[in-house]
Amino acid sequence: MALFKLPDEKEIKEQQKRNKKSGSSIELKKGQTVDALIEMARNIVEEKLGKYKDTSRCVIDVEDLQSFFDETPENAYVAIDTETTGLDYLLDELVGVCLCNGKQSIYVPLNHKSAVYGDRLNDTIQMNPDKFRELFDKLLNEHTFKWIYHNAKFDLAVLRTFLGRPMPDPYWDTMLGAYLFNQEEEHSLKFQYNKYIATEDEGVNRFDNLFHGITFDYVPLISRGI
Secondary structure: OEOOOOOOHHHHHHOHHHHHHHOOOOOOOOOOOHHHHHHHHHHHHHHHHHHHHHHEEEOOOHHHHHHHHHOOOOOOEEEEEEEEOOOOOOOOOEEEEEEEOOOOEEEEEOOOEOOOOOOEOOOOOOOOHHHHHHHHHHHHHHOOOEEEEOOHHHHHHHHHHHHOOOOOOOOEEHHHHHHHHOOOOOOOHHHHHHHHOOOOOOOHHHHHHHOOOOOHHHOOOOEOEO
């Protein structure tokens, strides 16, 4: 079930002037539309990552996020990754948080925006940032997990700015591990995934160019299953 209907071409054209006033900065190549890119992304995900769809989901309710952590044992490994509008952890916005406890993977959207109006989407289709902060503050006070990052120095800074408090020290940084394993190759998460995990079929790195010119906050939320 779709969380919201993507705007059609007529709606987008009617709102072009309003977009400029609101500061929307979506850039598309000639002939491209946001919904066409989303359909392409959906096809790539189904083709390359379809086997994970039963263990991956989009979480927008605080109760569901609480359940994710309730089902995660103490001292368990929890991987965390942030999606942002840029690389300035003081000024750019946290758009969403990815979490994985080894059994299920979730994405928590926080600050996605309308591709038409440029305004933040309401709390019926993504989690309220204040409620997320409140739950995470409680979580960090009451539970102990082994937090796993890839490029921890960035995510720790982003989360410190957003949460207003530091995260626990990382248990492991897989980017540092990649450097130790082979310092001569690229160490981005997509490269490492394609080389060492998706050995039978590369292709996830297509996402690097798919949304070129569109910040992550303008990537639409399609459904509660990713």
